[in-house]
Amino acid sequence: MSRFRITDEEKAELLKLRAERPARNAAPPPPDAGQRVADWVAETVGSWRFIIIQSSMLAVWIVLNVVAFAQHWDPYPFILLNLALSFQAAYTAPFIMMSQNRQSEVDRRNAEFDYRINVKAELEIEALHAKIDSLREQEILKMMGIIEALSTHLRMHEKAEK
Numbered sequence: 001m002s003r004f005r006i007t008d009e010e011k012a013e014l015l016k017l018r019a020e021r022p023a024r025n026a027a028p029p030p031p032d033a034g035q036r037v038a039d040w041v042a043e044t045v046g047s048w049r050f051i052i053i054q055s056s057m058l059a060v061w062i063v064l065n066v067v068a069f070a071q072h073w074d075p076y077p078f079i080l081l082n083l084a085l086s087f088q089a090a091y092t093a094p095f096i097m098m099s100q101n102r103q104s105e106v107d108r109r110n111a112e113f114d115y116r117i118n119v120k121a122e123l124e125i126e127a128l129h130a131k132i133d134s135l136r137e138q139e140i141l142k143m144m145g146i147i148e149a150l151s152t153h154l155r156m157h158e159k160a161e162k
Helices: 008-020 033-045 048-067 079-161
Strands: none
Touching: 008 079, 033 079, 048 079
8 A cells, every 4th residue: 555645635736736837937027116216225225335435425524524623514413414314214214125025025926936836846746656656566466466377387387297
């Protein structure tokens, strides 16, 4: 008796997955203008180039305001600088979140695809095991028949010699 048998429900699921044949490299829907902007902002703000440029600008701002003898447009504690950075953070965070949400949706789609492929592969393997077990059982039955026929033939041959 084979331990690899697929149920009728699994057969139906396998037939459905075989008919579906999802394309692995199916392109996700193109991003709209807002999503492209969110991706661009997230990509830009999350780069070393941006960090280096912004850090340099902050250092220049602070140095010019600390050592400027005549005009301190933003004297210590740099309230205008804090306002600018707060403004930047307030607008950058939602863009980054939108980009992350879109990427999460792409990841969910890919995970769903991978899950369906794994289920299909598992069911295909179980079907192959069942087929191999069935062929093995048929082969064993055939060999048993041959052995029985040979045994009968040997007995008849021994009786004929006596």
